[in-house]
Amino acid sequence: MVSTRLARYPFLEEAREEVEAHASKFVDVVSEPVLERAEERVVLALREGSVGDITRDRRVELFSYPVARAVVSVVDEYPVTRRYAWAESVTARDRLKDDLNEEEKMRRSNKERSPVGASGDARLFFDDIVEEFGMTVEERDEAYAMEVGDFLELASGMSDEKWKLVNRSVEDGWVRVKREDVLELSREAVRERVADGLPLTVPDDARDAIQPAVENVREVVAEADITTEIDRVEESEFPPCMETLLAEVRDGKHLEHHSRFAITSFLTNIGMDTDEIIETYEVNPGFGEEMTRYQTDHIRGDTGPTEYTCPSCATMVTYGDCRNKDDLCEIISHPLGYYRKRLDELDDEEEDAEEEGDEGKEDGGDEESPD
Ligand code: SF4
Structure with missing residues (x-):
């Protein structure tokens, strides 16, 4: 049985292992409800910047995450990948926030946490997050200190001035951080993990199985003009x-x-x-x-x-x-639009030149032929 914890946080290392344990081939996880939820993850990411609430079927919820990554990979548009990774990370951050608030309440009332397992605690607590993303964090004077290397690795992706090292108190290789900073850095760690390796190489059988979702996502992209990607500098x-x-x-x-x-x-x-x-x-x-x-x-x-x-x-x-x-x-x-048109014209000119070159070669070839 898939735990609620993995359904809520399908990017965890443990979640990946769980998916692998259930299916020897990727295509085996692509059932109709899984594909539906995977498509929903991506569409909501594009439209609303989140991936929505978890569905009742935990297995569907867990499997829909790798399938959504496959869908995004086949769509293969940078803005779609970026928005999807961002939406997964924001959704995870909101869930983590609730979990950390709960942890705080339990700490204040000296309550013990129930064991983590298939039907156990579905939450991630502070130490779980820190361990999952390999951050070195110590509690100091009612705040925290993070190793400067870990801080820089994650904070370099953030634009706000508060993430610049010059605006932080740094001592002996440790950066002073608050609990909410660790939460935000964890969001960034999730974003990086979700985006890591995208676009994936999707096997042909899985590509065929997810094609309906890919087409629907492409329609959403076209409607919303989400991508202006050109990716060519001339x-x-x-x-x-x-x-x-x-x-x-x-x-x-x-x-x-x-x-x-x-x-x-x-x-x-x-x-x-x-x-x-x-x-x-x-x-x-x-x-x-x-x-x-x-x-x-x-x-x-x-x-x-x-x-x-x-x-x-x-x-x-x-x-x-x-x-x-x-x-x-x-x-x-x-x-x-101007640039696109000029690139199209350039392509046409290059194609014409190539064709002329080929014809020239053929003509020349005939002349030089020993026959
Ligand atoms: S120069 Fe041409 S492409 Fe640029 S803004 Fe003016 S009309 Fe548009």
């Missing part, structure tokens, strides 16, 4: 506005916040990572690395549930960032 194809803003950055000009947001979000949306953007900006002394890193991570949504899309042409016009329009600008409404 600077020669940038829209004129972005070309202009980038040139100004490189010339060391000071850009207003809206212009800086426009160019940074554009570069992020087309798949540049934070380090690449920082490298691009480094020529401009006015673009501090820390600020750029913070803004880029924030736009990408690594530090929150929202991934920002670069402004539409209408907004760019309002802020005076629509610059040097060309003919293509007359038929598009978004800088990303």
Whole structure:
């Protein structure tokens, strides 16, 4: 029998072992109710930023987690993966919070915890969390201290100033933390664990079994325009506005916040990572690395549930960032739409050139043939 604890926290190491013990092949866990709940996990993650309440059938609940990860893997869109991992982590954080409150109440009333097991205690307490994620935490003077390495590993993914080491009391390799800090760091640990290894390589038989959920999730993605993913950087194809803003950055000009947001979000949306953007900006002394890193991570949504899309042409016009329009600008409404169109044209040109090259080779081949 699957324990409620594993149904509530299906990302635990023990939960993975439980799933493996039940099925020798991944496809064996994909029943109709499991697939339904897995789809619900992902759809709720995209629409509401959580994965919903646990279903009554604990086995369905537990199995739906690896199946949801498989669905996300086959959909294979970075914003979907990111939102899904975020939603799992937020849902876990809310459950953990309830559990820690319960632990506190029990401590105050000197109540003993019932044994953990299949039908035992379904909660995770402070020590369980710390152990699960390998954090080294000590209780000190009614607060806690965490080893600096563990703190940095998890806090580096958080944007708020309070997670910067300079804003913390650090002594002999230990960082002072509160109980709620450990809770938030645990949320980050869950997010990392959920996202770890995604997209997975899903075997063909499992891929066929989960296909209906994959299609439904893709529809939700299309309806909500969740993904603007392009993941290709061809600077020669940038829209004129972005070309202009980038040139100004490189010339060391000071850009207003809206212009800086426009160019940074554009570069992020087309798949540049934070380090690449920082490298691009480094020529401009006015673009501090820390600020750029913070803004880029924030736009990408690594530090929150929202991934920002670069402004539409209408907004760019309002802020005076629509610059040097060309003919293509007359038929598009978004800088990303402009870029997509130029990439398509580039692909067509490359295809034509390849075909011409092949024809040339064939002609040449005939001439050189000994026959
Ligand atoms: S019309 Fe749109 S794509 Fe063209 S320059 Fe203006 S903002 Fe950029």
